[in-house]
Amino acid sequence: MTDYSASAARFAADTRGHELTVLKDNAELADLLKLHDWDELLFGGFYCTHCTPDDEDSFADPIPWPCLPLREAGITDDDARALIEAHREKVAAEYRAKKADEQAELQRRVDAFNSRYKVGTPVFAYPGCRPEDHPGDKRLITRTRSKAEVLGGHTDVVWVDGHGACIALSHVDVISATDTSPEASAARNVPRNPNELCRDFQSKPEPAEFWCANCRWNKAMHDNEAARTAIRNALDCLPAGGA
Numbered sequence: 001m002t003d004y005s006a007s008a009a010r011f012a013a014d015t016r017g018h019e020l021t022v023l024k025d026n027a028e029l030a031d032l033l034k035l036h037d038w039d040e041l042l043f044g045g046f047y048c049t050h051c052t053p054d055d056e057d058s059f060a061d062p063i064p065w066p067c068l069p070l071r072e073a074g075i076t077d078d079d080a081r082a083l084i085e086a087h088r089e090k091v092a093a094e095y096r097a098k099k100a101d102e103q104a105e106l107q108r109r110v111d112a113f114n115s116r117y118k119v120g121t122p123v124f125a126y127p128g129c130r131p132e133d134h135p136g137d138k139r140l141i142t143r144t145r146s147k148a149e150v151l152g153g154h155t156d157v158v159w160v161d162g163h164g165a166c167i168a169l170s171h172v173d174v175i176s177a178t179d180t181s182p183e184a185s186a187a188r189n190v191p192r193n194p195n196e197l198c199r200d201f202q203s204k205p206e207p208a209e210f211w212c213a214n215c216r217w218n219k220a221m222h223d224n225e226a227a228r229t230a231i232r233n234a235l236d237c238l239p240a241g242g243a
């Protein structure tokens with residue numbers, strides 16, 4: 001598990017607190033350490049992965065690390081402690097670097113979303129699974145009601161009308177302005193006309209006879225079940241008290 005491939009001098013340099021003088025300019029010892037690698041026992045302590053045979057019986061009685069060959073080569077308890085410490089610090093530093101990268105990537109996605117889409121942008125939002133993963137799951141035809149943000153340092157999210165909890169940006173599709181599907185049209189138009197599509201078209205007087213005096217939707221939509229469903233769904237997503 002420990003990477004001893006670097007030069008012996010590097011090991012000495014990597015190790016803080018304790019000077020691993022024994023490793024300086026000693027490539028032979030570095031190779032020996034690479035061979036006699038250590039791992040940690042579940043209940044504490046360290047064993048040599050090379051000297052402990054790979055069978056169940058041996059794990060009940062593992063060979064402690066540093067093992068005899070290492071001790072004979074001059075590795076002391078202090079050396080061993082310093083090596084383990086150096087390894088742990090390296091792992092911790094790698095973990096911190098990885099976390100920082102993830103944070104930066106999340107923030108970058110959030111900034112990109114906010115610079116392109118203002119609050120109120122029509123979106124399809126999937127509180128459960130995305131349709132590719134699970135076609136039957138709920139799809140909200142709605143709008144964003146907040147800016148996107150990084151939540152808890154681990155997920156980029158946004159809040160939408162008609163849903164209390166935030167939704168991961170990976171589960172939000174911005175509705176394209178050129179999308180003329182009933183769902184996209186409903187998402188855009190319902191905030192401006194929060195009436196259910198009626199079944200009893202009443203023509204307005206000229207010049208607006210194309211539009212319904214009851215529900216204010218156009219005439220053709222009254223015979224369109226898809227439009228009816230889309231508008232009802234979009235109405236369900238309106239904030240309480242209307243748009």
Ligand SMILES: [Zn+2]
Nearest residue numbers: 036048051067
């Ligand atoms: Zn060993």
Ligand SMILES: [Zn+2]
Nearest residue numbers: 198212214215
């Ligand atoms: Zn109507």
